[in-house]
Amino acid sequence: MATVRGVRRKAAGRTVRGAAAVLAAVAVLAAPTAPAGPDQIPAAAVKPAFASVNYAVAVDQSASLAPEDMEAEKAAAKRIAVGGVSSSSHITVFGFAAAESEKQRAVDPVCPRTALDAAGRRTVGGCIGKLRSRKEGEGTGTDFPSAIRQGVHELSNGTDPSVPRVLFLLTDGRMDVTGSPQYGDPAHREAEGRQQLAKELANAAASNVQIWPLGFGPDPDAGQLAEIAAGGYQKGCVDLPSAKPAASRVKGAEDVGPKLEKIFAAAHCLRYEEGPPGERPPTTQEIGISPLATIGSIVVDKGDAEVDITYIDPHGNKVPANGRYRGSAFELAGAEDTVEALRIVDPVPGTWKVKAEAPEGHRSAPVSVSVLWQGELRGAITMDPPSPQAGQKATVTMRLQTREGYEIKNPRDYAGLRVTSSLTGDGFAPVPLGLRDDGKAPDAEASDGAFTGTVRIPSGAEGALKVTGTLTASGLNADTRSEAGQVAPAAPAVTTALTLPREEVHPGASVTGSLAVSNTSDTPHTLRLSVADVKAGLLTVSPAEIVVKPGESGTREVTVRVAAAEIFGDRLSADGLRLGGTVTVADTTEGDRALVRSPLSVRVTPEPGVWDTWWWAFLTGAALLAAASVAVVLLLRQRSRRRDPAGLVLRLVSGSGEVLGEHRAGRGHKQWYAFAVVEPHRNPRIERRANGPYAVRRSPEGGAVLRKRDGGRTRLTGHSQVPLADDLALTIGVPSPNPPGGTPSGGPGTTPGAPGTGGGGTYDAYL
Structure with a gap:
C-alpha cells in the first residue's frame, strides 16, 4: 500500500497550483461591488443579476498528494471563490x-458556510489556506462516501431547496478505504466502501445535490469518477447536455485551474473563455468579452501576490477597481492574493487588456487570464x-439579439444554442416547428443568427394564431418570444408587400x-407603420400612417431612419453594429390586423x-x-545632361589659325570641366587640371561656355574662337583623325580617335 501511495503522491504532485486557483473565482461574480471612489456612483446599489x-x-x-498538489487545490478553491x-x-x-483509527476523522472542515458578499470574500481565502496534506499516521486513505456525505449535509441542512x-470533488481519483475500520473486516472493506458510495450517491440525488468530480494523477479511476457524477442529482441549471454533471480529468498542474473553471462554468451555467498562454510579467494579455454578457469576471492567476494588475476596456480606458464607470459596475477581489478577479x-x-507588472524578484511565475460570464440572449x-x-x-x-437590441456577429457567442418553436391557435392542435440557421432554404444565410422554418396553417384553423419560439443556451438566460396573428379571410380587402434593402449606413442616415x-374595398383603410424588436430610438419609420383610398393600387415610399451617433x-x-428590427404594417380599420411584419437588418458604421x-x-x-x-x-536630369561637358572636343589654335592640338573633355565637377594650357611656348597642349584657369561646359542653347579664372564667361x-593667354585661342569642333598635338581626355598615351576617346565624333558631340 505504501508503494502505491508513493507512486500516487509523485504523479499527483504535478497537478496542484491550478487547483486552488479556481476555488478563488466565484466570490467576485458573486458579490455586490465595493464602495465607490469620488466622482463615482456606488455600485453596491446594483442588484445581483442572477440567482x-x-x-x-x-x-x-x-x-498521495505532494505539497505542490495541495497548493494547486487551494489555488483552485480560491479561484472558485471569486467566480x-x-x-x-x-x-x-x-x-x-x-x-484509519478511532482518534482520526475522515473530514477536516476548514471554511464553514460563508456568504460570498464583500465580507465573506475577505475571509474565505484565509480559511482555504488551512488545507494541508495529511502525514502518515493521520489517516491517509481516500474516503469518498464520507466526503459526499459531508457535502450533502452542508448543502441541504438549513438551506433553501429552490x-x-x-458539490465539487477534487481528488486523485481512486477510493481507498482499506485502512478504515468503520468499513468492517479488512477483507470486506473495499466491497463495503462501494456499497456506502452507492448509498451516499442516492442520498445526493434525493437531496438535489449535483456532484462534479475532478480527477488528477497518473491513474485516476475514470469509471468510478463517472459513477459519482452520474449518481448525484442530474438536472442542471438548464436542460442542456453541457449542464449535466460529468467527471473530468487533468493531465498536470498547469491544467487544473482551466479545467476546474470549465467545470465550474458548466455547473453554474456560466460561459468560460480561456485567455492566451500565460506569460511572465511585465506582460499585457488580451481577453474578449461577448456583447451578450450582462455580468462577468476577468480572473487572473498571478502566481505571485506581488504582481500588480491593471484592467483596460476595449476603448482604451483604465477602469476602476471598485465603483461605476461609463455604465459598468466594478468590484475587485483577491488583489492581495495569488488569484484575483474583477x-x-x-x-x-x-x-479587454490585462496589464501585469511586478517588482524585481517576483517575475518568475506566468500570469494567466480567463473570463467567466453570464448573459442575456434575446x-x-x-x-x-x-x-x-x-x-x-x-x-x-x-433572430438573435443582444440585450441592447443589436444583432449578434459571432456565432461563438451562442454556441450550443437550442431553438424550439411551435404554432398554436383556434381549431387545431399545436404544431411544432423546426427552425435552422444553416443557409438552406428557407434560411437565407448560414450562421447569421436568424433561424428560419416554414409551417402550413392547418385547414381547420380559424381566428387567432400564435407562433412561439424559445432560445436556450448554457450561460444565457432563456428567452421566449411569440407573435400573434389571425387567420385571414379568403380574399382580404387590403394587401401589402414591403421591400426594404439590406444596407450599410451611418448614424443619422436612412434606408428607403x-x-x-x-x-x-369601397372604404378607405388607415395603415399604421412602426418598428419593433429594437431598443427605443435606434430606428424610426416614416410615414407613421398611410391612408389607402378605395380601389387604390400602387406603391408608397417608406423611410427607416437610424439614430444619431450620440x-x-x-x-x-470601427467595425460597426448591426441593428435588427421588425417593421410592422397594421390595418387599424380592421382592428389592427397585421399585414406585414418584415425583418430589417441595418449595419451602422461610424x-x-x-x-x-x-x-x-x-x-x-x-x-x-x-x-x-x-x-x-x-527636367533637371535633362538640363544636367545638356550641360554635361563630357565629349566636348577642345581645340587649341595658334594666332595664325593653326590647330595645335585637340582634347576631348570628360565629366566635370559640378558640370564644369577644368583644364590648363601647358608648355605654351614649346609644345602647347590642353591638360585636365582640377584647379585649372579655364573650365568648360555645354550650353543648353548649343555649343559650350568657357569660364576663365577671372570670372569671365x-x-x-x-x-567661334576665344582668346587664351600667350597668343593662343580655344575653339570647339569635330576632332581631327591626326591632330598636330595635344592629348585626348583619356590621358597621355591615348590615341585621338581611338574607340572610347571621342575621336571620329560629329558636331552632335557637343550639342
Whole structure:
C-alpha cells in the first residue's frame, strides 16, 4: 500500500497550483461591488443579476498528494471563490482523506458556510489556506462516501431547496478505504466502501445535490469518477447536455485551474473563455468579452501576490477597481492574493487588456487570464405573412439579439444554442416547428443568427394564431418570444408587400424602401407603420400612417431612419453594429390586423473621416504631385545632361589659325570641366587640371561656355574662337583623325580617335 501511495503522491504532485486557483473565482461574480471612489456612483446599489448557488468544495488531503498538489487545490478553491454570480451564494470548503483509527476523522472542515458578499470574500481565502496534506499516521486513505456525505449535509441542512446545490470533488481519483475500520473486516472493506458510495450517491440525488468530480494523477479511476457524477442529482441549471454533471480529468498542474473553471462554468451555467498562454510579467494579455454578457469576471492567476494588475476596456480606458464607470459596475477581489478577479456588471463588449507588472524578484511565475460570464440572449420572432389563410404556408424567423437590441456577429457567442418553436391557435392542435440557421432554404444565410422554418396553417384553423419560439443556451438566460396573428379571410380587402434593402449606413442616415398597397374595398383603410424588436430610438419609420383610398393600387415610399451617433455612445466601434428590427404594417380599420411584419437588418458604421470621404481626391493629388516630381526630376536630369561637358572636343589654335592640338573633355565637377594650357611656348597642349584657369561646359542653347579664372564667361560655337593667354585661342569642333598635338581626355598615351576617346565624333558631340 505504501508503494502505491508513493507512486500516487509523485504523479499527483504535478497537478496542484491550478487547483486552488479556481476555488478563488466565484466570490467576485458573486458579490455586490465595493464602495465607490469620488466622482463615482456606488455600485453596491446594483442588484445581483442572477440567482444564487450553494456549493461545497471537497479537497482531497490523502497521502498521495505532494505539497505542490495541495497548493494547486487551494489555488483552485480560491479561484472558485471569486467566480460566482450572486452575493447571496454560499460556499463551504472542507478537506477529506480517511479515518484509519478511532482518534482520526475522515473530514477536516476548514471554511464553514460563508456568504460570498464583500465580507465573506475577505475571509474565505484565509480559511482555504488551512488545507494541508495529511502525514502518515493521520489517516491517509481516500474516503469518498464520507466526503459526499459531508457535502450533502452542508448543502441541504438549513438551506433553501429552490437554490441549486453543487458539490465539487477534487481528488486523485481512486477510493481507498482499506485502512478504515468503520468499513468492517479488512477483507470486506473495499466491497463495503462501494456499497456506502452507492448509498451516499442516492442520498445526493434525493437531496438535489449535483456532484462534479475532478480527477488528477497518473491513474485516476475514470469509471468510478463517472459513477459519482452520474449518481448525484442530474438536472442542471438548464436542460442542456453541457449542464449535466460529468467527471473530468487533468493531465498536470498547469491544467487544473482551466479545467476546474470549465467545470465550474458548466455547473453554474456560466460561459468560460480561456485567455492566451500565460506569460511572465511585465506582460499585457488580451481577453474578449461577448456583447451578450450582462455580468462577468476577468480572473487572473498571478502566481505571485506581488504582481500588480491593471484592467483596460476595449476603448482604451483604465477602469476602476471598485465603483461605476461609463455604465459598468466594478468590484475587485483577491488583489492581495495569488488569484484575483474583477467582477463587471454590464461590461463593455470587445477585447479587454490585462496589464501585469511586478517588482524585481517576483517575475518568475506566468500570469494567466480567463473570463467567466453570464448573459442575456434575446430573440425577435416574425411570421410571414402575419395573418395567413388556412392551408397557406407561412415562414417563421427567429433572430438573435443582444440585450441592447443589436444583432449578434459571432456565432461563438451562442454556441450550443437550442431553438424550439411551435404554432398554436383556434381549431387545431399545436404544431411544432423546426427552425435552422444553416443557409438552406428557407434560411437565407448560414450562421447569421436568424433561424428560419416554414409551417402550413392547418385547414381547420380559424381566428387567432400564435407562433412561439424559445432560445436556450448554457450561460444565457432563456428567452421566449411569440407573435400573434389571425387567420385571414379568403380574399382580404387590403394587401401589402414591403421591400426594404439590406444596407450599410451611418448614424443619422436612412434606408428607403417601398410599400405596395392594394385596397379592393369601397372604404378607405388607415395603415399604421412602426418598428419593433429594437431598443427605443435606434430606428424610426416614416410615414407613421398611410391612408389607402378605395380601389387604390400602387406603391408608397417608406423611410427607416437610424439614430444619431450620440445615441450609440461607445458601442459604435470601427467595425460597426448591426441593428435588427421588425417593421410592422397594421390595418387599424380592421382592428389592427397585421399585414406585414418584415425583418430589417441595418449595419451602422461610424461617419467617415476626411480621408474616408475624400480619399480619391487625396490619391489624385498625390498622383499629380508624384507626376510633377517625376517631371521636375526628369527636367533637371535633362538640363544636367545638356550641360554635361563630357565629349566636348577642345581645340587649341595658334594666332595664325593653326590647330595645335585637340582634347576631348570628360565629366566635370559640378558640370564644369577644368583644364590648363601647358608648355605654351614649346609644345602647347590642353591638360585636365582640377584647379585649372579655364573650365568648360555645354550650353543648353548649343555649343559650350568657357569660364576663365577671372570670372569671365564666353559662349563658344562651332565657328567661334576665344582668346587664351600667350597668343593662343580655344575653339570647339569635330576632332581631327591626326591632330598636330595635344592629348585626348583619356590621358597621355591615348590615341585621338581611338574607340572610347571621342575621336571620329560629329558636331552632335557637343550639342
